[in-house]
Amino acid sequence: MKYSREKLSEEKVFKDPVHRYIHVRDRAIWDLISTKEFQRLRRVKQLGTTYLTFHGAEHSRLNHSLGVYEIVRRIVDDVFEGRPEWNQEERLLSLCAALLHDLGHGPFSHAFEKVFDLDHEEFTREIILGHTEVNAVLRRIDADFPKKVSDVIAKTYEDKLVVSLISSQIDADRMDYLQRDAYFTGVSYGHFDMERIMRVMRPREDQVVIKQSGMHAVEDYIMSRYQMYWQVYFHPVSRSAEVILTKILHRAKHLYVAGYTFKQEPVHFRSLFDGNVTVEDYLKLDEAVILYYFQVWEAEEDGILRDLCLRFMNRKLFKYVEFHPSNDEMNKLMELNRLFKKAGIDPEYYLVVDSSSDLPYDFYRPGEEEERLPIHLLKNNGEIRELSRESEIVDAISGKRRTDHKLYFPADLLRDESTKKNVKRQIRELLELS
Amino acid sequence: MFKDHAKIIHAISSAGEINGRKKLQKMLYIAKKLSFPFQEKYQFHFYGPYSEELTLRVEELCEMGYLNEVREKKAGYYQYCYSITDSGRSFLSMHEMDMPTLEPCLCDMNEQNARFLELVSTVLYFDTLEKDEVTEKVFTLKSKQKYTHEEIDEAYEYIRRLKEKAKL
Numbered sequence: 112m113k114y115s116r117e118k119l120s121e122e123k124v125f126k127d128p129v130h131r132y133i134h135v136r137d138r139a140i141w142d143l144i145s146t147k148e149f150q151r152l153r154r155v156k157q158l159g160t161t162y163l164t165f166h167g168a169e170h171s172r173l174n175h176s177l178g179v180y181e182i183v184r185r186i187v188d189d190v191f192e193g194r195p196e197w198n199q200e201e202r203l204l205s206l207c208a209a210l211l212h213d214l215g216h217g218p219f220s221h222a223f224e225k226v227f228d229l230d231h232e233e234f235t236r237e238i239i240l241g242h243t244e245v246n247a248v249l250r251r252i253d254a255d256f257p258k259k260v261s262d263v264i265a266k267t268y269e270d271k272l273v274v275s276l277i278s279s280q281i282d283a284d285r286m287d288y289l290q291r292d293a294y295f296t297g298v299s300y301g302h303f304d305m306e307r308i309m310r311v312m313r314p315r316e317d318q319v320v321i322k323q324s325g326m327h328a329v330e331d332y333i334m335s336r337y338q339m340y341w342q343v344y345f346h347p348v349s350r351s352a353e354v355i356l357t358k359i360l361h362r363a364k365h366l367y368v369a370g371y372t373f374k375q376e377p378v379h380f381r382s383l384f385d386g387n388v389t390v391e392d393y394l395k396l397d398e399a400v401i402l403y404y405f406q407v408w409e410a411e412e413d414g415i416l417r418d419l420c421l422r423f424m425n426r427k428l429f430k431y432v433e434f435h436p437s438n439d440e441m442n443k444l445m446e447l448n449r450l451f452k453k454a455g456i457d458p459e460y461y462l463v464v465d466s467s468s469d470l471p472y473d474f475y476r477p478g479e480e481e482e483r484l485p486i487h488l489l490k491n492n493g494e495i496r497e498l499s500r501e502s503e504i505v506d507a508i509s510g511k512r513r514t515d516h517k518l519y520f521p522a523d524l525l526r527d528e529s530t531k532k533n534v535k536r537q538i539r540e541l542l543e544l545s
Numbered sequence: 546m547f548k549d550h551a552k553i554i555h556a557i558s559s560a561g562e563i564n565g566r567k568k569l570q571k572m573l574y575i576a577k578k579l580s581f582p583f584q585e586k587y588q589f590h591f592y593g594p595y596s597e598e599l600t601l602r603v604e605e606l607c608e609m610g611y612l613n614e615v616r617e618k619k620a621g622y623y624q625y626c627y628s629i630t631d632s633g634r635s636f637l638s639m640h641e642m643d644m645p646t647l648e649p650c651l652c653d654m655n656e657q658n659a660r661f662l663e664l665v666s667t668v669l670y671f672d673t674l675e676k677d678e679v680t681e682k683v684f685t686l687k688s689k690q691k692y693t694h695e696e697i698d699e700a701y702e703y704i705r706r707l708k709e710k711a712k713l
């Protein structure tokens with residue numbers, strides 16, 4: 112039997128707190144799950160530093176990847192099968208792309224990508240196309256199959272309907288992470304009726320559209336997105352942890368480039384610092400490795416690296432104030448910069464403005480000027496309308512400005528009056544700290 | 546701080562005024578591909594390379610009062626025009642910019658239409674592929690735009706000229 116059609120002798124199921132069960136019948140999917148590149152995702156948390164705010168948020172990219180696979184499996188097997196717009200030949204491709212869409216995520220990937228100028232999508236592509244166990248499984252399906260999976264994930268595959276299943280404004284990726292992140296953080300915002308949404312999804316030439324009768328379920332989904340962004344993803348405490356993490360990586364790189372002798376050579380970081388990281392190097396990185404180094408660096412000679420690692424590991428995070436970057440506030444920031452230096456606190460590492468545009472999450476946009484494909488409703492008369500033109504609720508939240516800036520600093524150091532008492536007092540006054 | 550925001554203001558100021566979000570997205574993507582140090586991450590979306598980060602930063606800059614956004618009604622859709630404000634100029638004066646060849650490149654791009662820039666940015670997105678593979682990608686992924694072989698040749702020639710300009 113052709114490998115692409117080979118089924119397991121009996122269905123395997125994984126218990127899952129969000130979808131109850133994840134069903135695997137295809138041999139290829141089972142084999143992909145068993146690859147070392149996929150198993151590595153167990154050691155990369157889905158929400159990065161968010162566990163320092165919501166202690167339950169320890170779930171992994173592997174959990175999420177299985178969830179996305181399961182949603183796509185239900186859509187193609189239970190909703191799309193038999194519909195003329197859906198090409199059943201694309202079924203396995205859709206499932207593989209769903210399962211592997213986050214394969215290139217590294218440890219704390221957002222901070223790593225910023226500091227080392229990496230792109231997880233590029234690594235996903237390289238892992239799928241390179242000499243890896245994942246590639247070997249995909250090649251058993253067809254020599255061209257790894258390329259097709261890679262193209263779907265990169266959104267450059269010719270069949271845009273397949274792409275839209277895992278990457279659009281209402282896709283399996285978002286439907287899983289909103290529910291999963293809500294479950295593991297313990298918040299009550301991310302819930303919506305996914306079963307209902309799946310039932311009213313209809314394949315069209317270029318994208319999945321939603322039957323008008325499902326509009327209220329989609330409104331709930333958009334509201335969940337909106338609330339999760341502000342309550343979880345943009346949470347200022349998680350952002351504080353991310354700021355410190357970013358600064359640790361900057362400091363370690365700075366020291367390495369300056370020829371500093373680390374007590375323990377950072378071998379796993381060497382190619383990152385040198386800017387020539389290969390897929391092999393990258394696959395050796397996970398959060399266990401990174402946290403090991405952070406613990407080792409707690410005993411480093413360099414005071415800044417040591418302090419930042421202690422803060423991250425022991426959750427002694429930076430405090431923050433709201434920051435509205437008007438010209439007056441910018442002048443105040445320059446003054447703070449000067450005073451921090453005077454106080455012997457390096458502002459490069461200890462005075463940080465973080466903006467919502469620095470975060471990797473997006474909002475629903477109605478797709479003005481053909482920027483991004485919006486959610487389309489299929490009306491009873493066959494007409495297709497953009498969601499916010501039909502829904503007042505969605506219209507109300509999709510037109511809002513969504514910007515947020517915060518200024519982070521170590522309040523404990525500023526309150527320590529054993530040194531530079533006067534200048535620290537001046538800083539506290541400027542920051543309006545009690 | 547706000548270095549990446551300042552670079553965007555600098556770009557819009559260099560171009561004078563940019564008409565259309567799509568045009569702005571494509572111009573900055575092309576500039577990034579010419580090795581100008583813009584940090585925003587792009588992904589391939591339905592209409593070509595698109596950066597959510599850039600969209601958000603531009604929103605932030607409008608909110609801060611450093612960029613002026615004017616909405617104009619066009620046939621069937623709204624177009625947004627961007628230009629720098631006096632506050633933006635004052636903010637920019639606090640940042641040093643070392644991109645002397647950016648201005649001629651952006652001014653040149655600003656004279657092109659958004660449709661052509663969409664093609665140029667798509668060609669650049671697939672710059673690791675051979676020209677015939679890129680052509681196939683353009684015809685498949687952009688079938689609705691109905692680009693011709695001549696336009697694709699023009700896009701390659703335009704990229705060559707822009708690269709020369711970026712080097713000056």
